[in-house]
Amino acid sequence: MKKLALLYDLHGNLPACKAVWAEIRKEGIENIVIGGDLAWGPQPKEVTRWVMELASKPGVWVIRGNADREMAERHGVREGLSDWVAEVNLWCADRLSEEELRFLGNLPEKVALNVEDWGEVLFVHGSPRSDAEGIHADTPNSGIQEMVKGVTQRVLICGHTHVCLDRVVNGKRILNPGSVGLPLGTRGASWAILGPDVEWRETMVDPERTARDFLATGVPRAEEFAKHVLDMTR
Numbered sequence: 001m002k003k004l005a006l007l008y009d010l011h012g013n014l015p016a017c018k019a020v021w022a023e024i025r026k027e028g029i030e031n032i033v034i035g036g037d038l039a040w041g042p043q044p045k046e047v048t049r050w051v052m053e054l055a056s057k058p059g060v061w062v063i064r065g066n067a068d069r070e071m072a073e074r075h076g077v078r079e080g081l082s083d084w085v086a087e088v089n090l091w092c093a094d095r096l097s098e099e100e101l102r103f104l105g106n107l108p109e110k111v112a113l114n115v116e117d118w119g120e121v122l123f124v125h126g127s128p129r130s131d132a133e134g135i136h137a138d139t140p141n142s143g144i145q146e147m148v149k150g151v152t153q154r155v156l157i158c159g160h161t162h163v164c165l166d167r168v169v170n171g172k173r174i175l176n177p178g179s180v181g182l183p184l185g186t187r188g189a190s191w192a193i194l195g196p197d198v199e200w201r202e203t204m205v206d207p208e209r210t211a212r213d214f215l216a217t218g219v220p221r222a223e224e225f226a227k228h229v230l231d232m233t234r
C-alpha cells in the first residue's frame, strides 16, 4: 500500500477523531491503522461506535491498547489501576454494550503490513513486549533492545506515551505519531502519515466546544478532561 494514516490513542475524544478523519478524507488516504486506547475518556461509546464502523471498511486495521484490554476486563483498583484511571475505566465500561466490550477485548495486539518505501512495518500499542510499556525519548537503547527482541521488521510504530517520537535504535526506526485524543506537547490532535517519508500532522479541534461536550458527558473528573483540552491550545 502507498499512504497510511496512523491514528493512536484516541481516548474517547470524538471531536478530535472526526477532525482528523475529515483531513484523511481530504487527502484521499485509504489506509488507516488505529493504534489502540480507543474508548478510555469522556466519550467511550461514541468513539467505540465510530471505530467499529471504520473497522468494517477495507484498508482499516485496529489494534488493541492496554486501556482497551483493561476496559473489556473491567479492571479497577484491585487489578492495579490508579484511583482515577480505575474510576474512569469502570464508568466507561458501564456505558458500553457487551458487544462493544467484546470488540475492544478481541482486537489483535499487533499487526504487520507492507508499506511502499518502508517494507514490512510492525504496529503495536506500547512496545512489542507489552501493551502497557512505552518507548520514550530517554529510554536507554539497551532497554529498547530487550523490548524489541525477536522483532524482524525494521520499522516499528508504537503509541501509549502520547508523545511524538522518531528514533533509530540498532538499525530499527521507531515512530510514535502521538495521540489523537489526549495529546501531550502539541496544540492539536496529533497523528502521522506514512508516505514516501513520515509526515507529522497536528489537527486543531475547537477547544471550547470540545470542553463543553466533555463536561456534559458526566465522566468522572470531567473538569480535568475539559481543562486539558483548553490548556493544550494556550
Ligand SMILES: [Mn+2]
Pocket (backbone or CB within 6 Å): 037, 065, 066, 067, 125, 131, 132, 160, 161
Ligand atoms: Mn496506552
